[in-house]
Amino acid sequence: MKNPEAGSKEVRNNKIFRLILRLFLTYGISIFLLIYLFNKVDTAAVGRTIKDVPAVNYLLAVLLYFVSQALSALKWSILVKNAPFPLMLRWTFISQFFASVIPGQVGGDVVKVYGLKKYGISLGNSAASVIIDRIIGLAALMVLINAAMWRSEYGSSIPLIRTVALVIMCGIFVFGLIQNVMVKKFEVPSETVKRGLVSLVIRFMTSLRQSGSSLPRVSTSFLLSLFFQLLSIIKIYAVAKALIPSVSFTDWCWIGGIVSVAMLFPVSVGGLGIREGGYAALLAILSVSVENAVALSLTMYSIQLIGALSGFGLYAFGLVDAARGKATESHARNADEIDFQ
Numbered sequence: 132m133k134n135p136e137a138g139s140k141e142v143r144n145n146k147i148f149r150l151i152l153r154l155f156l157t158y159g160i161s162i163f164l165l166i167y168l169f170n171k172v173d174t175a176a177v178g179r180t181i182k183d184v185p186a187v188n189y190l191l192a193v194l195l196y197f198v199s200q201a202l203s204a205l206k207w208s209i210l211v212k213n214a215p216f217p218l219m220l221r222w223t224f225i226s227q228f229f230a231s232v233i234p235g236q237v238g239g240d241v242v243k244v245y246g247l248k249k250y251g252i253s254l255g256n257s258a259a260s261v262i263i264d265r266i267i268g269l270a271a272l273m274v275l276i277n278a279a280m281w282r283s284e285y286g287s288s289i290p291l292i293r294t295v296a297l298v299i300m301c302g303i304f305v306f307g308l309i310q311n312v313m314v315k316k317f318e319v320p321s322e323t324v325k326r327g328l329v330s331l332v333i334r335f336m337t338s339l340r341q342s343g344s345s346l347p348r349v350s351t352s353f354l355l356s357l358f359f360q361l362l363s364i365i366k367i368y369a370v371a372k373a374l375i376p377s378v379s380f381t382d383w384c385w386i387g388g389i390v391s392v393a394m395l396f397p398v399s400v401g402g403l404g405i406r407e408g409g410y411a412a413l414l415a416i417l418s419v420s421v422e423n424a425v426a427l428s429l430t431m432y433s434i435q436l437i438g439a440l441s442g443f444g445l446y447a448f449g450l451v452d453a454a455r456g457k458a459t460e461s462h463a464r465n466a467d468e469i470d471f472q
Contacts, residue, residue: 142431164404168411174423180374180426188373189430195366196434199359200224206355207243209348210260214252221445222246228442231401231435237395240265267349269395271356272388273300275364279384285416292389363387370430375423378414386413402440406432 152302204223208216222243230239240261247257276296278284367387368380378386390409411424 137386147261148199161399161401161405162401164399164408168404168407168421168425172425174329176422177426177429180423181430183374184370184430186372189434190429192366192369193437194432195369199362199366200227200438202355202359202362206352206359207260207264209352209355210263211247211252211256212410214247214250218246218250221283224438224442225446226442227435228446230440231439233400264352267352268356268359270300271353272360272391274357275360276300276388276391276392279381279388282381283379283385285382286385288416296389360388363391366434367431369428371427374430375414375419378417378419382417386410389413401432401435403432 201220202224203218204220208214208219209222211219225246226239226242229242233239242255243261244257247260248254273296277300280289280292280296364380364384364387368383371378371383390406390413393405393409396405399405407425407428410428411421414424415421
């Protein structure tokens with residue numbers, strides 16, 4: 132007869148092995164893409180271009196990064212009741228650190244869920260808030276991309292990308308309109324639900340319906356998401372104006388937006404390789420050299436690392452644990468009552 136403990140240990144070891152293998156693959160993809168790109172460019176020229184970035188422009192971009200992250204925390208906090216803004220801000224920065232070392236943005240989102248759960252908010256509500264925040268942010272980004280591509284003289288040169296962006300945007304808004312009806316059948320009184328995976332799914336779907344039922348709250352989050360996306364583009368423009376002055380702000384809106392969408396896919400670490408390749412490919416349409424595109428991308432990555440290091444500091448020095456200690460016993464007792472309503 133097989134030892135249950137041995138079987139459980141084997142399953143755990145398999146999960147760890149798959150996780151390590153996935154990390155090696157994603158790190159390998161990032162390294163491969165970077166090596167490929169650097170073999171195609173004049174690295175000395177890239178270095179000189181980066182050095183040409185004025186300190187004022189760089190510091191302005193760093194400032195805009197921190198402001199945009201504060202705005203990101205604010206729009207996320209709108210979706211959650213009884214979660215203080217400082218808590219959301221901490222976990223927003225901490226998620227930036229994990230998003231820089233874990234493939235795609237998924238790792239950062241998981242960390243956000245963990246942060247809210249640790250504070251005392253139910254797992255279903257925590258996960259639903261992060262997913263809805265991500266969907267709303269993607270919708271705002273798609274609006275920006277589509278508006279910019281229709282105004283840009285270069286938008287017609289890439290009809291496939293423009294069509295895909297339009298389809299995604301319409302799909303998100305259709306989902307937003309019908310999701311409240313579609314998930315109502317998953318709403319089951321909590322006292323009738325037993326523990327386990329089915330319970331988690333039912334509670335999550337109920338939370339998802341609740342999160343979409345407040346039109347003013349979702350609308351406010353969407354407007355803040357638009358502002359957040361614009362700030363992110365202005366941050367790029369602050370650096371790009373010194374390196375690639377020929378590219379207009381309108382074009383940066385769709386270029387930066389498309390690169391941001393590409394970085395969501397968990398195929399590289401911190402977007403390395405994807406970001407550089409995306410900028411190089413899209414800016415080539417505007418006759419920008421690969422060296423300038425890679426220089427801009429690496430400069431923006433350095434700003435991302437500054438934010439990631441800030442998140443690491445918050446996590447490493449226990450500030451989050453201190454915030455957790457301030458949560459009253461009522462938070463823990465009423466965890467399942469904290470929701471989007």
